[in-house]
Amino acid sequence: MTVKKDRPIRVVIAKVGLDGHDRGAKVIAAFLRDAGMEVIYSGLRQTPEMVVNTALQEDADVIGVSILSGAHMTVFPKIISLMKENGMDDVLLTGGGIIPDHDMKKLNEMGVRKLFHPGTDTSEIISFIRQFVAEKRARL
Secondary structure (H helix, E strand, O other), rough: OOOOOOOOOOOEEEEEEEOOOOOHHHHHHHHHHHOOOOOOOOOOOOOOHHHHHHHOOOOEEEEEEEEOOOOHHHHHHHHHHHHHHOOOOOOEEEEEEEEOOOHHHHHHHHHEEEEEEEOOHEEEEEEEHHHHHHHHHHOO
């Protein structure tokens, strides 16, 4: 992927699977937009393949997955695998929702950079994304 250092951070916010509760994803998307990021909201009931394809097409810096369904141990590993297949090592995979701490730890070990609990201060999420992308762009 070619990354332009001076363009806004591009974030794909995704709802994967049968989880139909998207209020949190929409709130995060709004806060990221207000922080100057370009946000592509995937809509409900996406597959991991659809999410990764969207991130590829949009030349995304970040994929953020909101998950409340309990399918996190299936969804995230599939996205990680697809990202690896597509050479997306420089794209941040993050997310949040109802994910137990012990599963968060396992997912971090697999490649999800950071997961956020419901109620996390949005400034923490914004700061995390900005720092990751700044470090990535500094290496270019």
